[in-house]
Amino acid sequence: MPPEDNRQPLLSDQDVAYESGEKVHIVGVNETGDEDSLGVPPFSWKKLWLFTGPGFLMSIAFLDPGNLEGDLQAGAIAGYSLLWLLMWATAIGLLVQLLSARLGVATGRHLAELCREEYPTWARIILWVMTELALIGADIQEVIGSAIALKILTNGALPLWAGVVITACDCFVFLFLENYGVRKLEAFFAVLIAIMAVSFAWMFGQTKPSGTELLLGILIPKLGSKTIKQAVGIVGCIIMPHNVFLHSALVQSREIDQSKKGRVQEALNYYSIESAAALLISFIINLFVTTVFAKAFYGTEVADSIGLVNAGQYLQEKFGGGLFPILYIWAIGLLAAGQSSTITGTYAGQFIMGGFLNLRLKKWMRALITRSFAIVPTMIVALIFDTSESALDELNEWLNVLQSIQIPFALIPLLCLVSKEQIMGTFKIGSVLKTVAWLVAVLVMVINGYLLLDFFSEEVTGVMFTSIVFAFTGAYIAFIIYLVARGFMPSAWRRLLPPKQTQGIE
Numbered sequence: 001m002p003p004e005d006n007r008q009p010l011l012s013d014q015d016v017a018y019e020s021g022e023k024v025h026i027v028g029v030n031e032t033g034d035e036d037s038l039g040v041p042p043f044s045w046k047k048l049w050l051f052t053g054p055g056f057l058m059s060i061a062f063l064d065p066g067n068l069e070g071d072l073q074a075g076a077i078a079g080y081s082l083l084w085l086l087m088w089a090t091a092i093g094l095l096v097q098l099l100s101a102r103l104g105v106a107t108g109r110h111l112a113e114l115c116r117e118e119y120p121t122w123a124r125i126i127l128w129v130m131t132e133l134a135l136i137g138a139d140i141q142e143v144i145g146s147a148i149a150l151k152i153l154t155n156g157a158l159p160l161w162a163g164v165v166i167t168a169c170d171c172f173v174f175l176f177l178e179n180y181g182v183r184k185l186e187a188f189f190a191v192l193i194a195i196m197a198v199s200f201a202w203m204f205g206q207t208k209p210s211g212t213e214l215l216l217g218i219l220i221p222k223l224g225s226k227t228i229k230q231a232v233g234i235v236g237c238i239i240m241p242h243n244v245f246l247h248s249a250l251v252q253s254r255e256i257d258q259s260k261k262g263r264v265q266e267a268l269n270y271y272s273i274e275s276a277a278a279l280l281i282s283f284i285i286n287l288f289v290t291t292v293f294a295k296a297f298y299g300t301e302v303a304d305s306i307g308l309v310n311a312g313q314y315l316q317e318k319f320g321g322g323l324f325p326i327l328y329i330w331a332i333g334l335l336a337a338g339q340s341s342t343i344t345g346t347y348a349g350q351f352i353m354g355g356f357l358n359l360r361l362k363k364w365m366r367a368l369i370t371r372s373f374a375i376v377p378t379m380i381v382a383l384i385f386d387t388s389e390s391a392l393d394e395l396n397e398w399l400n401v402l403q404s405i406q407i408p409f410a411l412i413p414l415l416c417l418v419s420k421e422q423i424m425g426t427f428k429i430g431s432v433l434k435t436v437a438w439l440v441a442v443l444v445m446v447i448n449g450y451l452l453l454d455f456f457s458e459e460v461t462g463v464m465f466t467s468i469v470f471a472f473t474g475a476y477i478a479f480i481i482y483l484v485a486r487g488f489m490p491s492a493w494r495r496l497l498p499p500k501q502t503q504g505i506e
Contacts, residue, residue: 023255024182026050026267039262040269048270053186054250055275056193057344058097061243062090062282063196064341065145065334066138066403069308069396070230070237071286075293076303078227080210080217085234086290087218090283092440093238094276096411097247099429099437101271103418104248106427108258111248112355114423115413119486126479127409128356132373134241134406135352137399139345139374140381143167144392145308146338147382152312152331161382167342168375174343174367182253192340197281199333200288206326207319209291232451236400239444241410245355246348247275248414261426268427308334309392346370404448408480411441416487 026047041047061067074082104110112131116124147163158166177185223231251271257263293311296318297303306314312334316327349370353359359366381395415437421428429437456469 051270055278059278071289075290076297079298083217100247104251137402142341149335195336209295244410249351
């Protein structure tokens with residue numbers, strides 16, 4: 001680790017995702033010899049192991065309490081019929097995350113940093129605010145999920161607000177582990193993912209869902225009018241705006257020789273393998289949750305009323321106690337999901353704030369600021385909604401809407417940047433991948449647009465509220481058009497625009 005500047009204890013020399021001393025050394029990097037800089041070194045299991053880590057941290061966003069609630073509701077209401085959509089939605093998520101990793105590896109900078117350089121100050125500030133709002137919305141769900149799990153494990157002795165306070169302390173766990181290096185932090189997250197896998201696999205074995213219906217649900221697409229909302233929810237939960245920013249920074253934790261094209265391509269290959277493996281595991285875990293609730297509650301009277309708050313109690317009533325009560329197994333899995341996702345949210349917040357604002361603060365100070373943004377509103381939520389399950393479920397719907405609104409502000413900059421040769425060099429995406437990526441992005445945005453339209457048509461009432469929503473919608477669409485237009489604007493035209501202000505904030 002480089003020595004700290006005692007004269008400015010809160011500031012670092014420059015804002016970077018990882019200092020050189022923090023990066024994991026990859027065998028062969030910076031070694032001299034007759035190696036062809038354009039050739040990709042042969043596959044090595046040792047190197048794959050060294051590159052393994054960032055993809056698993058990224059995959060935690062696919063397993064957060066918001067996703068688990070989407071899984072259990074899809075299973076309870078739609079049965080096994082939406083498993084095919086869960087699989088393809090995960091594949092879409094993999095595509096987006098691989099593009100994010102490609103951007104980080106090829107440029108040596110993460111998405112927030114590149115957005116700061118790409119857009120004028122006013123647009124950059126809007127993007128930062130929108131991304132922070134999405135992060136806060138996700139963090140509230142994750143912290144509340146952990147607090148619910150703690151309340152279950154203490155038989156209700158620990159109120160929701162106390163669980164929020166305990167979960168808030170995970171920031172210090174994160175800071176403690178970060179001091180011991182990237183690999184230690186990744187190992188900690190691997191343990192939490194393993195706890196989730198074991199917990200939900202045990203529930204799967206205990207409830208014994210139908211293997212035939214599971215296989216048919218994956219292979220045969222089926223979508224009914226009564227399950228459209230759950231289908232939209234599954235796709236909407238997959239793309240987490242802050243996770244797109246996070247992955248482009250995480251891949252810089254490995255030491256990669258940017259001067260050698262072969263080494264960069266090698267890193268992209270290994271990251272593709274480990275990201276695919278990580279999301280395969282996350283898909284299996286989500287599959288466990290969906291099929292457990294499909295087996296238990298599909299076609300029952302309580303199917304429409306199951307949410308994150310009461311899911312454990314319903315499972316307990318359905319399957320009883322036993323040596324290892326399913327209520328507590330569910331709570332352990334939920335706690336691991338909540339804790340892991342809140343810590344990665346803190347991690348993402350550091351990169352987002354530092355990248356957009358060039359805020360050259362020490363990581364511990366940035367983590368505390370990021371944590372404070374989410375904990376204050378979460379504490380208010382916990383105090384207000386502690387005794388009302390229905391109100392908490394309604395709040396969760398509003399938080400899903402908040403995150404859905406922000407999706408274009410992560411996808412559009414990402415796709416525009418990875419398509420530009422002046423930024424990506426020879427690693428810019430080709431025309432076929434570019435077309436597929438834009439089609440996927442449009443599909444995701446249209447699906448989330450449907451979710452927003454359906455939600456607001458039910459919730460928006462009154463002339464004043466309706467007028468505010470329409471005004472916001474107009475400004476929202478105009479900004480999206482601006483981002484797309486700027487992304488496709490020829491370089492010669494862009495040179496005519498006013499210069500951007502990119503000075504750092506100290």
